Amino acid sequence: MRILIVEDEALIAQRIERLIREILGASLRQVVVKPTIESARTHLREHPLDVLILDLNLNGKNGFELLTEAVSGAFQTFVISAYTDRAVEAYEYGVLDFIAKPFNKQRLQKAFDRYDNQHYRAAYPIQFLAVRKNQQLQLLNISDIAYLRGAGNYAELHLTDGRTALHDKSLRHLIPLLPAHFERIHKSFIVNFKCVEAITNQYEIRLHGGTRIPISRSKYKALKDRLG
């Protein structure tokens, strides 16, 4: 696992790094500490990553600057901060876990458990998904997404108004972030159940507007019971 720690307090950064090493052991491939937003941004651009661990107040600057960019990435983000009043906001932007300072090994362990077991939902569902379009970051409201289609390491977001967008996270990484009414009905599809009109007999779900989405056979019965 490749991890980037963005923390401006040396002692705390050292603590996070030490605990991660203890938790992940051999599965840790790389851990890097950056004390400023700028150096972290450079690192993110140049190195692939699995987990970003981010402090929200970095040298007097707002860590949310980086958060918006970070959550659009293919990796998952944990926030470690003293500003617990910003936890809900952080979740809304798509972090997988929010760890309050001070923290112990068990709490950090729990965050990595959540990462490993993607069927866990985040403690608080996201409100927005940040997507990159023409080199610009754009925040999409979750309620505007009708369904998501997997495309390798990416996900296509299909919006209710017909527009589409590409997200850097795979479906596997996205599902724990999304609210409960988003459900994976197929290896390649996550559907917003608020947009579902009916289930058909052809192993398909019909959305408002007529779009049909396939259901995997293993999920068909449960869905039929639920929607039928």
Next chain:
Amino acid sequence: MGRFWAVLFCLWSGPVLWGQATVLSIGDTPEILPPSLWRVCDASGGDPPVVPCTVGLEWEADPIPERAFHWCSIQLDLPSGEEAALAVFVSYGTGAVTVYWDGRLLYENRRWGSYSNYLPLSVAESQPGKHHLLLQVSDLSSEEATFPRVGVGTLEFFAGRVRYLNHRLIFMVAIFLTATLFFLTFYFGFSRKTSFLWLSAFGLTNVFKAILKPQQNFFSPDWLQDFQNYESIHLAVVLGAVALFGFILWEMSIPRRRWWLLGFAAFGLLAYSTISESHFLVWSMILSTLGILYGVRQKSEGAPWALVAMGGLMLFTYLGYRDWLGFGYFIGIIFFLLCMTISVGQKVAQQIRLRQEASLRSASLENQLLKKSIQPHFILNSLASLQELIDQKPAKASDFVERLAEEFRLVNKVSNKKLIPIADEIRLCQIHLQIMEYRKDAHFELRTEGLSGEEAVPPGIFHTLIENGITHGYGNRRRGQFHLRKVRENGHVRYIFYNDSEIAVEEGQSQSKGTGLRYLEARLREAYADGWELKSGAVAGGWQVELILKT
């Protein structure tokens, strides 16, 4: 009222009613007996009165040598009707008087007389029919002989009259005394504002003036003769005018007011022996009004009320002078004091409000420093660092906790003060740097230059600059230099605070934005009002903040 004519003694509006009758008649108002009724006493007696004219009595005050004694013999015919005791009223402030009624000596004073004196007669002496009133007088003060006002009426009427005058006097004295104490209390209670003291003195001079007024029978001990009363009143008027002028000088913040006051006092003393009381009053009112008009022009806070008060005083005094209003001058003074009471009340209310605001501001600053130093973010990050120290370097953990405790203790000690010794402030900065050294695993150094340690500064100001410096300036670096230098220049004190932070140089951005700078400015305003200036900006190799205290 049948035969019980009340003789109206119109001191209140007397002069209008005087002087027409030539013969004293019962049921009429008191009159000045015309000179034609008075005869000069000599040894041969002239037209002898019923009782012998006494010549050569030893008066307590020397009569004017060439002044003869005068006598006046009056026959009265009292009409029949109800029986009641009568009294003879004699008002003769300027000379000695002897009164006989039906040949009996009724009164003899051998000294300066009284303005208000009634002589009771028994019921037997008040029977209807013919009676004889004989008066002998000698003017002890005027060059020309003056004669008393004389009247006869019921004893009940005169007694009631005197009671009424006394009550009115008590009322006035009570008002003046209340005003005196009111302004004195506010002088001591609120910032010792000198103009309040002058108002109090003005009230007190009027207390004396009212008590000494010879028309009253309120306070007339034998030792205090009426002529002394006049002198005392004149003096009270001069002192009152000085106090009033002093009030205006201080209230309107007139420049060089001590000299003005000295000049006015000299004028008062000169006027005391050269011009009449009324002339002096006119001049003092004109000068006081000019002072108030200066205040109005300068938009002095108390000027509008002072102008209204002075206008009223002049108006009422004029009405009194023209006999259109009895006791006009005193009513004017009461009006003046009333206006000033309202004005002072407003001022005090405003002062209370300002004090409350200032105290709230201080409380808020105290809270800000406490909050800034023990804010959750600072504590929680420190605790997270502490966790790591406990796990990895337990010996240092203990030291770290001690540093934290010392910073909290110091902040708690200084936060409620307006100014603290700079030594305490430097200590606070050093402890904070030590804490941050642990947390950032860095080395910070604070050097000072030109400080004696005794200088007083608002709490937390350099501490705030250090906090800002560390927060914004040392993201990538593990070493930091802070330098505080004090310089005296053109009578000003300059504190120059420098740090070698990287971010200011790299990005040229301000280190002092946000709550830190707001806190700093609020503390400086509280301690020095407008006498400070704060400059900050990037300099070679770092960031510099300059605090200039204008002394």
